[in-house]
Amino acid sequence: MKILVTGGAGYIGSHTVQTLLKQGHQVVIYDDLMKGHVDALPEMSEGTEFVLGDIADRELVASVIKEKKIDAVVHFAAVSLVGESMTDPSLYYNNNVAGTLALLDVLVQTGVKKIVFSSTAAVYGEPKTTPIVEDAVLCPTSVYGRTKWMIEQMLADYSAAYGLQYVALRYFNAAGAMLDGLIGEDHEPETHLIPLILKTALGQRKTIAIYGTDYPTPDGTCIRDYIHVCDLADAHVLALNHLLSGGSSRIYNLGSQQGFSVREIIATAKKVTGIDFVVEEESRRAGDPAVLIASSEKICRELQWQPKHSDIQSIIRSAWEWHQSYPDGYGDD
Structure with a gap:
């Protein structure tokens, strides 16, 4: 099949592109490179193409879908910083919501009926119980989470009205790097815990901070769910294959079924890197749930997804190998 991957030069998108290619799909990568990287793209060969563009450009998206005879879409293109979303909501509503609306309209116009959407577990806000299940109350506490929630509602409405079939995947913390070491995580600014820790180990940062040590958890620090990016890529491709084989619309969480505290992540990183970097303890940040x-x-039950690389040592080891090889990131900014 010929698959359009929006945001395919980004972190999770680029890993999913590699998985799609390995499974024999042809891929058109569509990205504006605002957050993505040229060096994260695969070599352009038969069955692989790159288009520079904005998902809000309806005319361009429509021409790509028609000319390339696209069968389905995997949609990653979004801005995703929680803090930034609260200070610049216009960027998030325009890029995430309006951009996706334009994309969905083009899919209806061109007759493409299948889309896998990269959503977020941020749609749940602060959950009442853990682990979080799909029918938990949705109450996002950030503009970013609200934009993803709105898109999920749009997908449901377009499915009912126009026959669009979709799978929305909700997850928290993607981490790690491709096992061959060629692509990894490079954000500007970097806000994710594991790459920040590894930058500290590399000497690019003086310290790593723990924000809050008095949470009601075994070691007093926040507990979070981490999924290896390659396992996330596998889940997106399983969701796509579900739709291509005639499956109906679904919403799935992606989790490791266990969490790791900030102290556990730091201790594992010290063990993997062999470096005893400096850790500082700071006060809690507002809005950080304990677990x-x-x-x-x-x-796992419906699509037989099984995370293979999401033990925390494998996650950190793969990320460390990439950061050592690319200490300054891709270097294409």
Whole structure:
């Protein structure tokens, strides 16, 4: 099949592109490179193409879908910083919501009926119980989470009205790097814990901070769910294959079924890197829940997804190997 991957030069998108290619799909990568990287793209060969463009450009998206005879879409293109979303909501509503609306309209216009959407477990806000299941109350506490929630509602409405079939995947913390070491995580600014820790180990940062040590958890620090990016890529491709084989619309959580505290992540990183970097303890940040863990029981049962690389040592080891090889990131900014 010929698959359009929006945001395919980004972190999770680029890993999913590699998985799609390995499974024999042809891929058209569509990205504006605002957050993505040229060096994250695969070599352009038969069955692989790159288009520079904005998903809000309806005319360009429509021409790509028609000319390339696209069968389905995997949609990653979004801005995703929680803090930034609160200070610049216009960027998030325009890029995430309006951009996706334009994309969905083009899919209806061109007759493409299948889309896998990269959503977020941020749609749950601060959950009442953990692990979080798909029918938990949705109450996002950030503009970013609200934009993803709105898109999920749009997908449901377009499915009912126009026959669009979709799978929305909700997850928290993607981490790690491709096992061959060629692509990894490079954000500007970097806000994710594991790459920040590894930058500290590399000497690019003086310290790593723990924000809050008095949470009601075994070691007093926040507990979070981490999924290896390659396992996330596998889940997106399983969701796509579900739709291509005639499956109906679904919403799935992706989680490791267990969480790791900030102290555990730091201790594992010190063990993997062999470097005893400096750790500072700071006060809590507003709005940080004590525990966030998503249940992936439903996707494991229905699509037979099984995370293979999401033990925390494998995650950090793969990320460390990439950061050592690319200490300054891709260097294409």
